[in-house]
Amino acid sequence: MTSFNLAFCQSLQAINEAKPQKHGPLHRYLGPPAPPACTKAIRRSIEWGAATAAYQIEGGWDEGGKSNSVWDVWSQTPGKVAQNQTGNTACDHYHRWREDVQLMQQLGLKHYRLSFSWPRIVPGGVAGSPANPEGLHFYKQLLSSLRAAGIAPLVTLFHWDLPQVLQDDHGGLLGEQFPEHFAYYADVVFRELGRFVSHWVTLNEPLVTCSMGYQSGVFPSGLQLGTQAFLQCGHNQLKAHAKAVQLYRQRYSRRQKGHLSLAVPGWWMIPYDASSKANRAAAARAMEFRWGWMFDPVITGDYPTAMRAHFDSQLPAFSAEGQQLLKGSVDFLGVNIYTARYVADGSENGMPWVESLTNASGAALCPDSDELCLAVAQDGVNVQGFYAWSLMDNFEWADGYRPRFGLVYVDYENGLRRLPKRSAAWMARHFFLKRQLGQW
Ligand code: BGC
Numbered sequence: 001m002t003s004f005n006l007a008f009c010q011s012l013q014a015i016n017e018a019k020p021q022k023h024g025p026l027h028r029y030l031g032p033p034a035p036p037a038c039t040k041a042i043r044r045s046i047e048w049g050a051a052t053a054a055y056q057i058e059g060g061w062d063e064g065g066k067s068n069s070v071w072d073v074w075s076q077t078p079g080k081v082a083q084n085q086t087g088n089t090a091c092d093h094y095h096r097w098r099e100d101v102q103l104m105q106q107l108g109l110k111h112y113r114l115s116f117s118w119p120r121i122v123p124g125g126v127a128g129s130p131a132n133p134e135g136l137h138f139y140k141q142l143l144s145s146l147r148a149a150g151i152a153p154l155v156t157l158f159h160w161d162l163p164q165v166l167q168d169d170h171g172g173l174l175g176e177q178f179p180e181h182f183a184y185y186a187d188v189v190f191r192e193l194g195r196f197v198s199h200w201v202t203l204n205e206p207l208v209t210c211s212m213g214y215q216s217g218v219f220p221s222g223l224q225l226g227t228q229a230f231l232q233c234g235h236n237q238l239k240a241h242a243k244a245v246q247l248y249r250q251r252y253s254r255r256q257k258g259h260l261s262l263a264v265p266g267w268w269m270i271p272y273d274a275s276s277k278a279n280r281a282a283a284a285r286a287m288e289f290r291w292g293w294m295f296d297p298v299i300t301g302d303y304p305t306a307m308r309a310h311f312d313s314q315l316p317a318f319s320a321e322g323q324q325l326l327k328g329s330v331d332f333l334g335v336n337i338y339t340a341r342y343v344a345d346g347s348e349n350g351m352p353w354v355e356s357l358t359n360a361s362g363a364a365l366c367p368d369s370d371e372l373c374l375a376v377a378q379d380g381v382n383v384q385g386f387y388a389w390s391l392m393d394n395f396e397w398a399d400g401y402r403p404r405f406g407l408v409y410v411d412y413e414n415g416l417r418r419l420p421k422r423s424a425a426w427m428a429r430h431f432f433l434k435r436q437l438g439q440w
Pocket residue numbers: 010053056204205265336389396397405
């Protein structure tokens with residue numbers, strides 16, 4: 001493997017979170033200059049984009065032959081999501097995708113991360129069940145239109161909207177056959193849509209689906225199980241990732257030449273007291289657990305030693321063949337990063353070996369673009385891409401529609417109008433390198 005290099009910045013907080021007051025003058029909005037470390041050369045060297053996920057924007061929850069996802073059922077169950085909001089309509093991207101592609105073009109976007117809805121493509125969920133022509137047609141049209149607009153898609157196969165049937169009848173992410181079902185779905189996607197896509201993320205943030213979905217129970221499945229289930233959930237997802245990558249490399253990569261990875265969320269861990277050896281060791285351990293849980297296996301073929309030592313027999317083991325499959329199963333690293341955490345040794349807090357303390361400023365921002373550019377300029381980090389979360393305001397899972405992370409404001413009260421925020425203008429000018437912003 002030659003490079004590890006794609007950074008997804010998931011939380012470029014909109015410079016202006018408020019509803020844009022007027023439509024029009026944004027094209028004259030100059031805003032702050034580009035951060036000093038972000039020279040033009042560096043800005044040109046990175047593929048800047050924005051991201052979304054199917055359940056968060058599509059809507060069309062029961063249309064076009066789609067079956068229920070776990071998020072459909074969960075959000076439609078009273079009490080599960082803030083204000084009982086659902087993703088039934090979300091941003092209605094399912095119907096407005098043409099407008100959205102135009103919007104991306106206006107912003108000068110050249111790279112767009114989106115996800116496919118598994119229950120739209122394989123409604124039966126399980127390996128062997130038929131693909132849904134209408135679902136495939138939807139994505140074919142979308143991808144063709146992105147291509148025509150000069151926008152390169154990066155596609156996530158599974159961004160949390162598991163077919164409900166897999167949860168009901170097959171154990172969800174804990175099911176032994178989960179890797180087979182996932183690889184079958186991935187195969188359908190690669191075969192039918194792979195020619196449009198050069199970058200893939202198999203799974204988005206297994207840590208989140210496992211912890212929120214099977215430990216705290218705040219996300220579907222809603223089960224509150226113990227550590228062993230949490231670890232098994234991650235294990236199954238790693239096996240699923242490896243199988244899908246193997247299949248791609250065997251059947252498709254020669255023709256399609258795509259690059260694959262998975263996206264891992266995390267914080268950079270900083271010793272709370274850098275002069276303390278114990279704190280430094282705790283921060284290093286926290287890095288291993290947080291990032292290494294997923295990244296070690298896909299690079300080396302097995303879990304980090306510190307995790308093995310800590311969990312002992314609770315941590316599932318890979319077979320020799322499984323290790324071979326996993327080893328080197330990424331072509332880049334997908335890093336979803338928000339902030340850093342101070343780490344002190346000792347007390348227990350979720351992860352049983354460290355206490356993490358919120359950054360003194362309380363800011364939950366990604367390493368801002370200046371830091372990112374410094375990483376390239378000073379540390380020689382090979383950053384190939386940066387995807388701001390999110391292209392537009394959308395359904396923020398258990399928090400519903402209140403958080404607004406979008407570069408584009410979505411007016412939920414008024415026909416879901418899209419209104420680019422100042423952050424969109426700023427990103428467009430400095431990072432998407434769009435000369436003329438046009439009239440918005
Ligand atoms: C997830 C998104 C989510 C965002 C903000 C990301 O890590 O992938 O689905 O909306 O975080 O919470």
